[in-house]
Amino acid sequence: MPRFITIGYGDRSGYDRTAKTVRDAAHAADAQRMREGDVMGIAGKPVQVRNHDAAEVRVTQGPFLSADLPVAGFALVEAPNLEAAIEIAARSPCAVAQGVVEVWPLDPTPGDEG
Template identity: 60%
Template structure:
């Protein structure tokens, strides 16, 4: 199985415009994914961390990325293929409630030399 990081984007307006039955099924799908081992969470307030050249750590509130929709949550899922991962996230609240979900395949980092 491969590991994927998912980032869900969405806002309350899009969520509220989506039929309640569709939202309920999306939340039930999330629950089934969690039961199967997916790690999911709602996004909190981010900070940016820098330590250029290992000289001094600085922390600044706020996100580095920007998008038309706010980040709503994150997930770590396992799937056999990218296509399977896409199918899994296509049924989640952000995907069905007028938002979007990014799927990032993770590659194993090479062992240090």
């Protein structure tokens, strides 16, 4: 089945402005997706890794993206198509709590096309 990376952007103030019943339903939907095998998590502090020409590993502390909202979480979801992945993302805590979610289709892994 096709896989998609979702990147959720949001902040605590947007989360707090969202009705508890809406937040709870979004968390329940995420919990169900995780029971079905999707991988999800709250974003930690990123690092950049460079190893140009495989000569020297350099690590730089982040964050690096500049956006209106901070990165709040990630998920790796399976869905039959992009439209279904969008429906999943639309029910996520970031989407319902005044944030935004990007959905990135992943190209099939060689040998894993179905």
